[in-house]
Amino acid sequence: MLAAMDLADDLSDSPSPLPVLTVSELNRMARRALESQLPLLWVEGEVSNFTRAASGHWYFSLKDAAAQVRCVMFRGRNQFAGFTPANGDHVEVRALPSLYEARGEFQLGAEQIRRAGAGRLYEAFLRLKTKLEAEGLFDPAKKRALPRFPRRLGIVTSPQAAALHDVLTALARRMPGLPVILYPTPVQGAGAGAQIAGAIRTAGARAECDVLLVCRGGGSLEDLWGFNDEAVARAIAASPIPVVSGVGHETDFTLADFAADLRAPTPTAAAELASPVRRELLLQLGQLARQLHRHHARRQHGEMQRLDYLARRLVHPAEQLRRQRDGLDQLALRLRNGLRARLTREALRMARFAQQLVTPRHAVQREQQRLAALAGRSGRAVESALARRRLTLARLTSSLAHLNPDGVLARGYAIVQRQDGRVVQDAATLAAGDTLDLRLHRGRARTRVESTSVD
Structure with a gap:
């Protein structure tokens, strides 16, 4: 009892007692400590207890043989995942360790998710892509244009693949009767890359077709890995036949896509890019035939008009002589009329000059008369000016007299x-x-x- 009292006294006398926290404050401190100390990282495990909430968020657990951890992936992130995980899937999650404050539960906030092993495959894909790109294997300047009207199409795919059915269906719709040659090969599994490359080389050696389609349907990165084989990329780049790659779906990219002369998002799109539309060709042919017919008709009508014009210009020599004589007569008449009119104009001009011609005596008399007139005008002007000056002087004199103080x-x-x-x-x-x-x-x-x- 005494020892307990001493301990209580010691605690009460402590200068800095520990603060008392609420549960919310404690959980918040723990969450901040976790997020500040543990960085964004990749975690591998098996999916269990997977749930998709009505909000679109994913809730699941990752486990291995010894432990498990709860995970959440919000809708804004999981819509870019590319697949929906299921219980038992082995995945890799890029997540930020955190604490769910309301329950005090440790959890991972997932940013990305991928199937386990896909990350390593993707890294291998990027390394090989960088290597081949540095060698110029994907140089756009080396890409060849597809023939507009191929005589035969070659297809490198599996006979059992759904992609083959899609390609044949598209060709039957667009260009029925276009010959197709299949170069069968497995499109996934062990050794698929080497067999695909061999089929491409076989098609190039036989030279039986104008365009070669390398295709298969969609799948995971592992399923499409045969088309990321280096041998496949080199076989496509070395092919003497233009190659169209139609592997996977729109979001799937393989090395075959980069090495091909043209990349299609799907096998069906590859068939559409490599083949013309028969209906459109028939419409174009009909339009060209109509244009040719109209051009031929216009040319024929033009030549007929030209023939009529030349026929009208064809005249008998006697008629030509008569026309020339009539022309000479017209010219002679015009010449006589012109000379007559010219002589009349010159006579009138001479008469005007004669009227203007005056003798020196007449000129002297005219100048004397002009001087007399000027003298009279000058005298009158001087008299008028003097009269005006006299009136002004009288007015000024009268004004000066009024202002003279002697008058006052x-x-x-x-x-x-x-x-x-x-x-x-x-x-x-x-x-x-x-x-x-x-x-x-x-x-x-x-x-x-x-x-x-x-x-």
Whole structure:
């Protein structure tokens, strides 16, 4: 009892007691610690307890012989997976380790999923692709155009493959009667790559067809691996016959696609790319025949019109001589009329010149008359100007007389000035005893101021 009391005292006296966390805070700290310490990684295992929720999310577990872990793959990620896993599938998941806080459960948030082993195959595919690309095996400049009208088609595929049925169905629809030669070969399994390459070389050596289709249906990366064989890619690149690759579906790519002259997304599309449409060819042929007929008819009509024109131009020599004589007569008549009109115009021109020709005496008389007229006009102009100047002078003289101060003085007025010559205008400025000068109309006078008054 004493020891327990001592321990309680020690805990109560501790300077920094541990914080008390809620379960939510603890789980949140654990999740953050996990996500910060464990990076995005690949995990391999067997799928179990797979469930697709109504929201589209996937929930499953990955297990091996000793342990298991829960996984979730949200709809935004699983729609790009390319397949839906099932219980028992062996897969590889690229995921971020985390903790589901609501339940405190450790789980993996899956970003990608692939079948186990597909990653290694894809890496091998990329290494081989890089190698062959560096050798120029996939150079676009080496790609050959397909013949527009192939006489025979060769097909490299398995006789039991669904791709063969798809190709033959498409050819029957587009170009019935087009000969087809099958070069049978397994398209998957051990040794399939070598057999596919051998069939391609056989087709090239026989030279029986104009276009070679290398095709098979869709499948996993392992199923299509025979078409990623280096021997297949080299056989396609070395083929003397243009090759169309139609392997898998639209999203599947193999080395055969890169080495071929043309890649088709499906076997059916390969058949469509390699063969023309019989119906369209017949329509084009009919259109060309109609164009040829119209061109021939236009040419025939044109030649007939040309023949008629030449026939009209064909004239008897006597008729040609008569036409030439008529032409000469017309020219002679035009020449005579032209000379007559020219002589008339020249006579009129000479008459105008004769009228304009004047003797020197007449010229002198005309100039004298012109000078007399100018002298009269000049005299009148001078008299008129002098009259205007006289009127102006009289007006200015009258104005000056009105402004002359002598005229004002003559009427009895006087100019009052101080001794210094300043004019007095206001009596208030004067004082008794001031001496002033008076300027009269005739003479001057001096006076003294006795008194002043301002009215």
